[in-house]
Amino acid sequence: MNSLQKWLAPVCAGSVLFITGTSHAATITAKGSDTMVILAQKWAEVYMIEHSGQKIQVTGGGSGTGFAALQNQTTDLCNASRKIRAKEIEACIKAFGKRPTEYKVALDGLSVYVNEQNPVKQLTIEQLERIFTGKIRNWKEVGGNDLPITIHSRENSSGTYEFFKENVLKGKDFAASAQTMPGTAAVLQAVANDPKAIGYGGAAYGAGAKHLAIKKDDSSPAIEPGEETVVKGTYPIWRHLFIYVNPALDKGEVAAYLNWIRSDGGQKVVKEVGYFPLPDNLRQK
Amino acid sequence: MGIHRGHRARPVEWLVEKFIFLVSLSAILMVLLIFLFVAREALPIFLGTIDSALVQDAIPVAQMDKLSPAQLREYLGLTDKQLKEMDRETLRSLMEVRVEGQAEITSEFRNDPDARINTTQWRHLLLPHQWTDYDKPEFIWQPVGQIHKYNFVPLIIGSLKTTLIGLLFAVPLAVAAAIYVSQLARPRLRETIKPAIELLSGIPSVVVGFFALLVMASVLQSIFGYETRLNAFVAGIALGFAVIPIVFSISEDALTSVPQSYTHAALALGASRWQTAWQVVLPAAIPGVFAAVVLGFGRAIGETMIVLMVCSASVMSWSIFDSARSITTTIAAEMAEAVSGGHHYRILFMLGALLFAVTFAANMSADVIIHRLKHRLEGKR
Numbered sequence: 132m133n134s135l136q137k138w139l140a141p142v143c144a145g146s147v148l149f150i151t152g153t154s155h156a157a158t159i160t161a162k163g164s165d166t167m168v169i170l171a172q173k174w175a176e177v178y179m180i181e182h183s184g185q186k187i188q189v190t191g192g193g194s195g196t197g198f199a200a201l202q203n204q205t206t207d208l209c210n211a212s213r214k215i216r217a218k219e220i221e222a223c224i225k226a227f228g229k230r231p232t233e234y235k236v237a238l239d240g241l242s243v244y245v246n247e248q249n250p251v252k253q254l255t256i257e258q259l260e261r262i263f264t265g266k267i268r269n270w271k272e273v274g275g276n277d278l279p280i281t282i283h284s285r286e287n288s289s290g291t292y293e294f295f296k297e298n299v300l301k302g303k304d305f306a307a308s309a310q311t312m313p314g315t316a317a318v319l320q321a322v323a324n325d326p327k328a329i330g331y332g333g334a335a336y337g338a339g340a341k342h343l344a345i346k347k348d349d350s351s352p353a354i355e356p357g358e359e360t361v362v363k364g365t366y367p368i369w370r371h372l373f374i375y376v377n378p379a380l381d382k383g384e385v386a387a388y389l390n391w392i393r394s395d396g397g398q399k400v401v402k403e404v405g406y407f408p409l410p411d412n413l414r415q416k
Numbered sequence: 417m418g419i420h421r422g423h424r425a426r427p428v429e430w431l432v433e434k435f436i437f438l439v440s441l442s443a444i445l446m447v448l449l450i451f452l453f454v455a456r457e458a459l460p461i462f463l464g465t466i467d468s469a470l471v472q473d474a475i476p477v478a479q480m481d482k483l484s485p486a487q488l489r490e491y492l493g494l495t496d497k498q499l500k501e502m503d504r505e506t507l508r509s510l511m512e513v514r515v516e517g518q519a520e521i522t523s524e525f526r527n528d529p530d531a532r533i534n535t536t537q538w539r540h541l542l543l544p545h546q547w548t549d550y551d552k553p554e555f556i557w558q559p560v561g562q563i564h565k566y567n568f569v570p571l572i573i574g575s576l577k578t579t580l581i582g583l584l585f586a587v588p589l590a591v592a593a594a595i596y597v598s599q600l601a602r603p604r605l606r607e608t609i610k611p612a613i614e615l616l617s618g619i620p621s622v623v624v625g626f627f628a629l630l631v632m633a634s635v636l637q638s639i640f641g642y643e644t645r646l647n648a649f650v651a652g653i654a655l656g657f658a659v660i661p662i663v664f665s666i667s668e669d670a671l672t673s674v675p676q677s678y679t680h681a682a683l684a685l686g687a688s689r690w691q692t693a694w695q696v697v698l699p700a701a702i703p704g705v706f707a708a709v710v711l712g713f714g715r716a717i718g719e720t721m722i723v724l725m726v727c728s729a730s731v732m733s734w735s736i737f738d739s740a741r742s743i744t745t746t747i748a749a750e751m752a753e754a755v756s757g758g759h760h761y762r763i764l765f766m767l768g769a770l771l772f773a774v775t776f777a778a779n780m781s782a783d784v785i786i787h788r789l790k791h792r793l794e795g796k797r
Contacts, residue, residue, distance in 0.1 A: 194753065297562075
């Protein structure tokens with residue numbers, strides 16, 4: 132009996148190790164930003180076709196959720212539409228002793244939408260700031276019709292909201308009257324139906340509303356959002372999309388997958404989904 | 417064969433009874449545990465041990481050796497166990513991150529007096545404050561950004577505003593329908609109307625919210641012609657649809673359970689059916705109707721999805737045609753993005769505890785009032 136136990140124990144432990152070991156090696160999990168879910172799923176799909184046997188699981192929940200999962204080590208990759216915050220780096224160091232590695236994986240331009248009937252074609256960043264903080268309340272102050280401005284914004288858990296607040300509003304608060312919409316599509320729909328409306332969201336979205344050309348300041352030229360202007364960086368409102376990974380896991384299949392994402396193959400997918408690909412100098416050869 | 421009394425005669429029954437007792441006890445225990453969990457997460461806000469100020473003291477990494485372990489532990493917010501397990505390199509990188517985080521702050525914010533305020537203090541949670549860039553002291557809920565403004569008042573008003581509109585819309589309709597169905601309608605009609613209204617409660621609130629967002633908002637705007645399309649009024653009416661079946665079915669039960677002798681006596685004295693229903697049956701059923709309203713209140717203030725879909729701008733205004741953001745909406749929408757264990761996270765738990773306290777107080781006081789009413793109706797003092 133005793134000898135049987137002695138014999139069985141390592142076999143059991145071995146098989147458990149074997150099962151968990153192989154299943155871990157075969158499945159990469161990615162969690163995080165809702166903005167990036169479609170992109171991440173498409174990456175996974177294409178990669179899984181090219182590399183049969185590799186499984187990739189993608190879930191959303193928000194960039195914050197992804198960072199929480201990264202520190203709890205319940206995900207391999209964290210998709211994020213914003214940079215990691217100092218507090219989150221601290222939490223990661225406390226959890227696994229190292230800073231997570233950051234990879235830039237795509238570019239995203241943010242457009243400012245207005246209704247098709249609105250005569251306004253371009254705005255400066257400063258005008259945008261004053262509109263979204265509620266200092267400018269009427270379209271005639273920026274060369275439009277005599278109509279009050281209705282502001283459409285996003286839920287404050289969205290990475291897009293935060294990016295717009297930091298970069299266009301310079302960290303100031305949105306006007307309290309700003310309507311919060313559940314997604315970019317909802318912002319677009321609202322703007323398309325309301326001649327007084329202004330909203331913001333991904334440059335790749337777009338049917339139904341007019342995308343404004345943006346001037347960095349009064350003297351600079353007005354630039355329309357588009358692949359060329361975003362990738363070159365001449366269009367002023369754009370951001371990186373990131374993937375964060377625990378450096379201890381950044382090897383083998385995970386590293387191969389990350390390299391592929393940043394190679395021409397992965398960047399082709401970025402374009403298909405509607406974001407903008409990385410410039411050549413950031414790509415993986 | 418003697419007469420056996422009590423449980424000795426039926427051991428199975430005894431077992432079942434004990435089992436049911438344990439099950440109900442576990443339900444109470446569960447509620448208690450949930451509350452304890454929420455309260456524990458919110459505790460640092462209660463005690464004021466959390467600091468959300470943007471600009472904080474950063475100790476240069478070079479001075480690491482001058483700090484005693486206790487100072488280091490406090491500065492980095494570590495537990496004793498974590499401190500012991502960490503090697504020097506890890507501690508060093510933690511300190512670097514702290515310094516980098518502070519270095520990223522632009523000079524504009526560094527010189528802003530707001531950046532030094534701990535916004536999780538009670539006075540900032542409940543009282544207006546003169547923030548930079550604002551004309552006058554205001555109640556602001558803007559939790560995301562450089563300076564985290566966590567004023568509860570707009571949210572409390574948002575919750576109350578939508579709930580009250582919902583109740584004002586739902587209660588008269590539901591109670592009137594209950595009076596009609598229980599007292600005036602013919603049996604066949606009653607058998608159709610009652611399940612039809614109760615069927616409303618089967619509609620998921622997401623669907624109600626969706627309908628309100630796409631259809632009701634536009635229809636109501638064209639009728640009333642107000643400025644903002646999505647506002648507390650639309651949300652309140654949509655909430656009303658969720659509340660109606662609850663208030664209806666409970667008050668209908670209460671009205672039906674008034675003894676027939678009351679009705680018979682009133683009718684025999686020459687009262688019309690309407691007079692009987694309005695002046696005799698309804699007053700007798702008031703405790704039950706009141707209970708229905710309180711449950712409706714609980715449902716409305718706890719409802720998340722409808723308000724989340726219809727309106728969610730945290731405007732500090734009592735106007736029903738302005739937007740509103742309720743407490744539940746805030747928790748649901750923001751929890752996913754809050755840094756786990758950070759101040760935003762704690763504040764959201766604090767809001768949860770607040771909501772729990774409000775519904776608990778409402779149910780409690782309703783219970784007391786119902787008891788008093790019952791006593792008075794039964795002629796006791």
